[in-house]
Amino acid sequence: MAGLNQVQRQTGVALWRQIADRIREAIGNGAYDETGMVPPETVLALQFGVNRHTVRSALAALAQEGIVRAVQGRGTLIERKERLNFPITRRTRFTAGIGDQARETRGLLLDEVTEEASAEVARWLRLKPGAKVIRLETLREADKRPVSKATSWFPAERFAGIGEAYRKHQSITKAFVELGLADYVRATTEVTAAHADTADLADLELTPGAILLVAKAMNTDLDGMPVQYSISRFAADRVQFTIEN
Amino acid sequence: MAGLNQVQRQTGVALWRQIADRIREAIGNGAYDETGMVPPETVLALQFGVNRHTVRSALAALAQEGIVRAVQGRGTLIERKERLNFPITRRTRFTAGIGDQARETRGLLLDEVTEEASAEVARWLRLKPGAKVIRLETLREADKRPVSKATSWFPAERFAGIGEAYRKHQSITKAFVELGLADYVRATTEVTAAHADTADLADLELTPGAILLVAKAMNTDLDGMPVQYSISRFAADRVQFTIEN
DNA sequence: TTAATATGTCTATTGATATAGACAACTATA
DNA sequence: TATAGTTGTCTATATCAATAGACATATTAA
The missing domain is CATH 3.40.1410.10 (Chorismate lyase-like)
Known part of the structure; x- marks a missing residue:
């Protein structure tokens, strides 16, 4: 379930948005409850098969929504989990x-x-x-x-x-x-x-x-x-x- | 209905895809049942507040899905309506x-x-x-x-x-x-x-x-x-x- | 036949999206 | 206090998305 490669290119939906949607959903499903954090950017980039900067765009969008909060040196913390x-x-x-x-x-x-x-x-x-x-x-x-x-x-x-x-x-x-x-x-x-x-x-x-x-x-x-x-x-x-x- | 049918920019979802999604939904809701056709490209462009080429991209995507078929000179016919x-x-x-x-x-x-x-x-x-x-x-x-x-x-x-x-x-x-x-x-x-x-x-x-x-x-x-x-x-x-x- | 109305194609330009690499700054811990 | 691991910032480049305008081509109806 903690899936590989779930994004598609050239579909009119930017990769960073597809990734943001997937991560938001994973948070809602309790996928990261053990750590209370999202995996590191480099790991996510590898999982989704994209550049780290693309993952950063996705996380920035989620931070804007108030769902996660990035802390330099530590990781990206889950702020709110709603379902x-x-x-x-x-x-x-x-x-x-x-x-x-x-x-x-x-x-x-x-x-x-x-x-x-x-x-x-x-x-x-x-x-x-x-x-x-x-x-x-x-x-x-x-x-x-x-x-x-x-x-x-x-x-x-x-x-x-x-x-x-x-x-x-x-x-x-x-x-x-x-x-x-x-x-x-x-x-x-x-x-x-x-x-x-x-x-x-x-x-x-x-x-x-x-x-x-x-x-x-x-x-x-x-x-x-x-x-x-x-x-x-x-x-x-x-x-x-x-x-x- | 027409004017309210808006799209948003810089959201990671391309305008042509937002428009394609709206038109597909409108077709499913029977919005164009009277004519069996989608409104002309220029009209849609005006409704959505975008360039005609952007509407064309959306219609091309729907044609690819087999939902509509464009006929030069006549218009864009609805091929399949499923719900x-x-x-x-x-x-x-x-x-x-x-x-x-x-x-x-x-x-x-x-x-x-x-x-x-x-x-x-x-x-x-x-x-x-x-x-x-x-x-x-x-x-x-x-x-x-x-x-x-x-x-x-x-x-x-x-x-x-x-x-x-x-x-x-x-x-x-x-x-x-x-x-x-x-x-x-x-x-x-x-x-x-x-x-x-x-x-x-x-x-x-x-x-x-x-x-x-x-x-x-x-x-x-x-x-x-x-x-x-x-x-x-x-x-x-x-x-x-x-x-x- | 003509005019009006459609879609189809082409060129050109601008901004958003995605990749790539390098390095700085911060945190936890061995 | 090093060091590994993490996020933050910068530069550069290529491709996609969107706009703009001009004109071709097909259909319908006056």
């Missing part, structure tokens, strides 16, 4: 899902808009196309680090004021309670992966080429009526999903 | 999951090895570390296109000969039946995303920088005894997972 597990069940909730994996979770309301439902949103929420829906753009953090960004739609009539309620409680679950919905369940989740767009890169503090896990989810009330459709984007190197059957 | 839906349930099976989304599915056995279980494999299969396990490397295709690559481990004692059985039936389910296991269920699935390594890039016919959806799954027999642990890698732009609760 949260996020269970997807019938009772999926963001904050409860993180559980004791982080000390502090936070939900920021980035934007709130009332708009007409697109065909896709209308289908998921079982509304007529063009029906009024409230769209929330939210950013969720764990221990001050952004974990995911979500776009959520709610039927406007039933959940008027959900933006304000979310801002107050920083939680969809609590906002629902305030609006009279005591409980809800996850009906469907679709998972894909994609490259992040510029806005998501910035909000999630990622570097271009970074991968997102994308979860399209639909929640219903206990009568099976859709109450929320959301598209959540998670930084793939910070999160994994678990589906228990 | 399979793959449900993850208690009864998840690859071939049945694809269902009628493809006319023909195939399973290739790339490699078969008997080895000692690593700590991770032993934990999932509830074996002692070092116990004998059979590892299969398989490649699954739908309509002659590679869809996923999987590494699977089985308890060696119980499932001796599973490699041969898989080669014959091209299906894990049928191989299990031949070895006396009539039915099994999916116990756990963990989903992450990652960059493909060189071997997976080649087998899945992907270009570097491509994204994989990675599903780590454990199947048990009806008594709850683990029978298979597998790590499947799917080309992210060819599949999505659906989790029904």
Whole structure:
């Protein structure tokens, strides 16, 4: 697994970025937990079959992200190692899902808009196309680090004021309670992966080429009526999903 | 949508590759279904804010992948549009999951090895570390296109000969039946995303920088005894997972 | 047939990427 | 206190990536 030669040339992806991605992933997988350090630059250069300067570019990028810190004479220390597990069940909730994996979770309301439902949103929420829906753009953090960004739609009539309620409680679950919905369940989740767009890169503090896990989810009330459709984007190197059957 | 479709400079990912990735994704999302063509090069150049030659590099890469075909004077035609839906349930099976989304599915056995279980494999299969396990490397295709690559481990004692059985039936389910296991269920699935390594890039016919959806799954027999642990890698732009609760 | 609209090809220039080698500066330890 | 092992800095060179402009060539529709 501590692999040889995992980079390719002339592909439009610079070698230093391929190497940075691999090292970030290896750190996340605990490959260097014994020493708490990345292997020496010369060793990495040999492993990847590139010049030492190329490895240095990769490590510089990781240092910029705050993942490693180079100390002259000693080596390159691992500063931060992040991978949260996020269970997807019938009772999926963001904050409860993180559980004791982080000390502090936070939900920021980035934007709130009332708009007409697109065909896709209308289908998921079982509304007529063009029906009024409230769209929330939210950013969720764990221990001050952004974990995911979500776009959520709610039927406007039933959940008027959900933006304000979310801002107050920083939680969809609590906002629902305030609006009279005591409980809800996850009906469907679709998972894909994609490259992040510029806005998501910035909000999630990622570097271009970074991968997102994308979860399209639909929640219903206990009568099976859709109450929320959301598209959540998670930084793939910070999160994994678990589906228990 | 058009103006927001931006690319970033000096990130180690060439502009032409970022653009190729975005266009491939847009095609997969059906963005150009009305015309069956990609917008003209000059329009794309304007949208992405780059030179026309840069767009041409991106389209050349997509043509190389067989996704588009440029016709002088007419435009750039979309040749292939691929996105399979793959449900993850208690009864998840690859071939049945694809269902009628493809006319023909195939399973290739790339490699078969008997080895000692690593700590991770032993934990999932509830074996002692070092116990004998059979590892299969398989490649699954739908309509002659590679869809996923999987590494699977089985308890060696119980499932001796599973490699041969898989080669014959091209299906894990049928191989299990031949070895006396009539039915099994999916116990756990963990989903992450990652960059493909060189071997997976080649087998899945992907270009570097491509994204994989990675599903780590454990199947048990009806008594709850683990029978298979597998790590499947799917080309992210060819599949999505659906989790029904 | 013509004009408008596409893609295809060529030259030229600039900045980013990658390699190569040499040596300085710092840390841990034998 | 040497010494081995590590990161930091510098110079130089070659190739890739991106821009720019001009014009050729093919298709479609007026």
